[in-house]
Amino acid sequence: MTPTELSDAVRTCLLEAVREREPAVGSLTAEQVPAQVRVERPRSREHGDWATNVALQLAKKGGVAPRDLAGALAARLGDVDGVASVDVAGPGFLNVVLSASAAGELARTVVEAGATYGTSTRRAGNCINLEFISANPTGPVHLGGARWGAVGDALARVLAATGADVVREYYFNDHGAQIDRFARSLLARAHGRPAPEDGYGGDYVGEIAAQVLAAASARGEDLLALPEPEAQEVFRHEGVALMFEEVKRDLHDFGVDFDVWFHEDSLHASGAVDAAVAHLKASGSLYEADGAWWLRTTDHGDDKDRVVIKSDGQPAYVAGDLAYLRDKRSRGADLCIYMLGADHHGYISRLKAAAAAFGDDPAVVEVLIGQMVNLVRDGEPVRMSKRNGTVVTLQDLVEAVGVDAARYSLSRSSVDSTIDVDLDVLTRRTNENPVFYVQYAHARCSGVARNAGAAGVRREDGFDPALLTHPTEQAVLAALGEYPRVLEQAAELREPHRVARHLEVLAGAFHKWYDECRVAPLGEEEVTDVHRTRLWLAEAVRTVLAAGLGLVGVSAPERM
Known part of the structure; x- marks a missing residue:
């Protein structure tokens, strides 16, 4: 049973209790039942395989005690196939234990789904314009731009994996x-x-x-x-x-390609800037003062209103931003995400004000602000660029550690935090190197399959999910089950680093399992369903590791 299937089962139990007007649900209506019930892994395995606080969320709406609602749900959920037991804990949490066969069935689910496991169509029909890097064309891509390249491309992949139509765009500042x-x-x-x-x-x-x-x-x-x-x-x-x-x-x-390379100069040459300004003047969104035309950005949190047309009649820089947003929307973008550097906080209110001026909900604009990247070796800052002379470039980093290590190290941390990229760590083939740790887990999975095949272990000859009972197997299954939720959170919160961090959790669980449980039999030992079923589990891990590495733009080697 997957977390999604358990979530659906909890929701079905809720709807049945509402429909039958069970006293424990009070005045709760079907419309108040969420479309998705969130289930999570409890911090302690002693509390079960999965937990949900849905009773705490809905009790007030129904005018009932949370524990009473949780108790009614527990009684119904306990009759669901694959659920071994359900306990009510604390003020109204539900802790669910799955039967061994239901828990182990996840391995086959993952393998049969392949690369689509964890993906969804939740954002289907939603066109997202994702603009990132957009550095001035006056020098090579620097380390900050490299970070946006890794994170932006990973975010595009994550959003696409949840159904969105993503347009990767680079705004080339070739005017000014x-x-x-x-x-x-x-x-x-x-x-x-x-x-x-x-x-x-x-x-x-x-x-x-x-x-x-x-x-x-x-x-x-x-x-x-x-x-x-x-x-x-x-x-x-x-x-x-x-x-x-x-x-x-x-x-x-670096593995980063764009759908649109947009030239700022084209906005001025085509008359798009003049047209945008004329539209805003006609609609009353601009006001005149001191011989200049201003946009009321203070209405959206800016510290001051911004000049759009200067007193000499020339457009200010923000005029291009206005025309550019209008152009994006005219191309069908439902949401415009801008990924900007640490010195661009003022653009948040500025761009939202621009959206409002054109009659849009300011929410059609999102601005992600990224922090700095420091390159270090032996704990000391590295200044290794010869071509640029002042800052480290993308090319410098790739030459030092390779594309995979560079992309992974830049995308595994939240963009709102400054990071230190340690060259010594990234060139080591040890578990201390996070990209090696994850890639090695994938290579080990591939090795398991090769060794099992040589020993006559074939997945198609048998699968018994009830045999996956070893504690390390339960930990692997738990990490596999969490992957869809992690992927959705990464998309919703615009945080692709969550995928990378979860791959490290899965890799860690797999490495422990690898040390404890054998897939290929020893010596003259007979091949059994235990070996075959474990081979399914290894393939499930390989499937998710490969898919997750693909989302952060990193290769999944079969040998290392």
């Missing part, structure tokens, strides 16, 4: 002062001069400048002979394009 500074930096490097005071340093600037010069030379042009304003425009156009291609290439090599 930073592009001017980048072009001036390229031009200066091409002439052999130091970067402007407000420009960009690092070896990559010289590399991009050299590529622009080489391309011009191949066309028969000498950029350095041109007037500097003309040459700077060429460096702007071609240098940004080259930087953009490098960013795309690095992210692709």
